[in-house]
Amino acid sequence: MTTTTDEYDVIVIGGGPAGENAAAYAIAGSSRTAAIVEHELVGGECSYWACMPSKALLRPAEVLGSARAMPGVRGLVGVGRLDVPAVLRRRDAVTHNHDDSGQVSWAESVGIEVIRGAGSLGGERTVLVTRPDGPTRTLRARSAVVLATGSTAALPPVPGLAAALPWTSRDATNLREVPARVAIIGGGVVATECANWMLALGVRELTLLVRGDALLASAEPFAGELVTRSLREAGASVRFGARLQSVERENPEDTGIGRVHGGPVTLVVDGEPLVVDEVIVAAGRVPATASLGLAEAGVVATGSGHVATDEHLTVAGIAGQWLYAVGDVNGRAPLTHMGKYQARVCGDVVAARAEGRDLDGPRFTAHADHDQVPQVVFTDPEVASVGRTEGRARADGLDVETVEVPIAVAGSSLARDDFTGRAKLVIDRTTDTLVGATFAGTEVAELVHAATVAVVGAVPMDTLWHAVPSYPTVSEVWLRLLEARRG
Template sequence: MSIGAGSESEVFDVVVLGGGPAGENAAAYAIAGSDRTAVLVEHELVGGECSYWACMPSKALLRPGQVLAAARHMPGVAAKVAAHGVGVTDVLARRDAFTDNRDDTAQVEWARGAGIAVVRGHGRLTARCEVTVDGPQPRRLRARHAVVVATGSTATVPDVPGLRAARPWTSRDATNLHQVPRRAAIVGGGVVACEIATWLRELGTEDLTMLVRGHRLLARTEPFAGAAVAETLREHGVRLRFGTTTAEVSRPDVADTGIGRIHGGPVRLRLDDGGSLEVDELIVAAGRRPATTGLGLDTVGWDGDGPLRTDDHMTVAGVDGHWLYAVGDVTGRTALTHMGKYQGRVCGDVIAARAEGRALDAPRFRARADHGQVPQVVFTAPEVAAVGRTAADARADGLDVEVLEVDIAVAGSALARDDFTGRAALVVDRATDTVVGATFAGTDVAELLHAATIAVVAAVPLETLWHAVPAYPTVGEVWLRLLESRRR
């Protein structure tokens, strides 16, 4: 349908607040194969955080360093490769190509081609099934069947004296950097912090410090994974200061220079251990919070604070009727693009089924993978790939588990590169003899993850996994070594 401004409500079957991957999937699945209509309301760029400020630019920055490292450790190739880092200009140009220089024209064309309208502006709920879009001429959109909140999350900047006034970089600056700081400090030790540290060193940051509140990196993974990443970072000259927080920040010559540019003069940090640090740029990677501010949720009976709680149909809890849904980071369930897209698919299918009066009996109408079956890859050196529960998580959930853990030392890994090192672990529930978690740390281990995900989601017994024969010579042969480690 055509969209025009005016005082009358514009009616769609589905209204989606947020044009990122989760919202796009929800809209597309809700109207697929039907004459239903959908609209995305987006105040920034259609395609969302992942396309322009997170997954796509970060992986574009990381990949050249991975290729160079592989070449440096391959006889017959190493002598042909310069050993002095990547070409920054070319790397940034490739990054910009993947983000279309933050131009969402192609994404908007995709949406319209899929029958999804796009409205620019800040959308907020003003009544049941009603969204008002702010702008020079406010627009009122009404939904026949559903409103989906898919507004994502925003970077958290801790309330430390002087920190916000110093205009530190967040992940958006780091992924869209145009200037490489010579001296930098990163606040955080999670996935985003570790990946940023990896590419900053490859791009030429000479003096890099990570300030980590806890006592290890990647605290939500198996300990050996974070330890492996820490070892590599230290080998590359990164200083890791564990158990350290920032007490005060000052930057006398702060400047609003734009995303990815050094924001003025040097930053001085006073640390809680009495130490101090001066850097050219400070990067805060201290987590994210659901973007629920200004959405008008109170007008529809939602009186919560923080993430939008949902059931497994992705319907928002505490709101009468089955019309308000939420997907992606805003739910607080799992802040990963692929999980947000998964939730969007489930949500869209649920909306379609309810619109057509069909039952919600099939498994695909419930987002159950959020519960102990989530896969994730950390694109550091080494890569870390994990799915399901860690051993500690499983025990906390009351499971009696056995951990199978081996080095990744098979013919396929030896052929992959001369310096290949890695480790793998399976967390096995003794009661069912099934895998409830898996972690791999090593070169290119991301490609091992989907097999582990299928094993976890399908609850495949280990006796059955004996008959899933890994091809030779591949790194996947580590699956056989894991099974052999507990052979009876």
């Protein structure tokens, strides 16, 4: 039974980074009020189960690898393995042991009220908040409701898989024990990053079951090839074209996140059994929209469950410009930094409409989440990219040329003795501007922002010639790329 009704100017369902940013930007510098409705932890998937813990698990192995590649340091670290308990303690410190009080304090400090419970739409400008221990609470929004519920791990419909209680990414990032034998279903970002930290933490046998014929299939081919080679050299088995037919587990048991969920698991792959101690599903994600009450507000989700929006992040097909969707829930660019970008645009749009201002100027339109998206895959080697790949550009009908060179410059040779990598630019011949760039190599994550600026700013290639990289840095690869194009 509904017993209370409260009004706010802005109500956000979902307290992850996208939801936090949307609420903060919508009320910044004003007397408007905002509430965030969150049924788990404020800070969302990224803070506790995805970006932050995964990078905390990956970084120690990266540091150890760098030390072993440096004469004068190599002898100090020897051939020992990582101190797994210490790595996990640091991971837990990074996630604040799943205590979101700091995030709640931040929200309150900027004027956002945090409301605990599961939020759903109850009609126009109406949000219902339910909790198992209390009555339903009704909230009404004077200006806007923002959907920012993110996504959840997808589970392929393989016979026996669900009953086997496999690990998802949440278990893998919050592991409490390291299984000896692991199978990972998938070949994308989560699968490859997970494979890296599992091997570093001491998994004895690791098998990647990839349905397609490449890792990181949406990236430039050379990137996936480098990651595949590295994983195999580290001891992983990477099986392409794998057909998973069934899964069966002895004595499955919900032992808690990050603990082995029962006895050995037998996977039948291409007619042959594969026995492991734990199976990790990293086969994509689905938008968390099933319990949002979309029909109550007249929202028609896409076939995949996403909520379509216009370039102001307003939900399509809803009169009155009161409903918005940001982050994974709209399917435009399912990355934390792009969700935050959308949220900033959305918040500015909500504020402008609340104040009766025109939506003139680029700050009120989201476009970078189409063909200007940067991404880093924190594998060994790292893969950093922005914009279109060559294949995607040609499929889009662009007349492109490409430049591809090894990352072999003075800066890289000084960084570590075993530095490896490759870089590629995709250039639109018509405009003579960069539309895509990919860097795959040792610690190349920081290279991608320069490329992002060039893509978003449509900087002419002749102008880039005058952007001189500092010597000796890995960024010198920009000069090598431009020289290769010049011929």
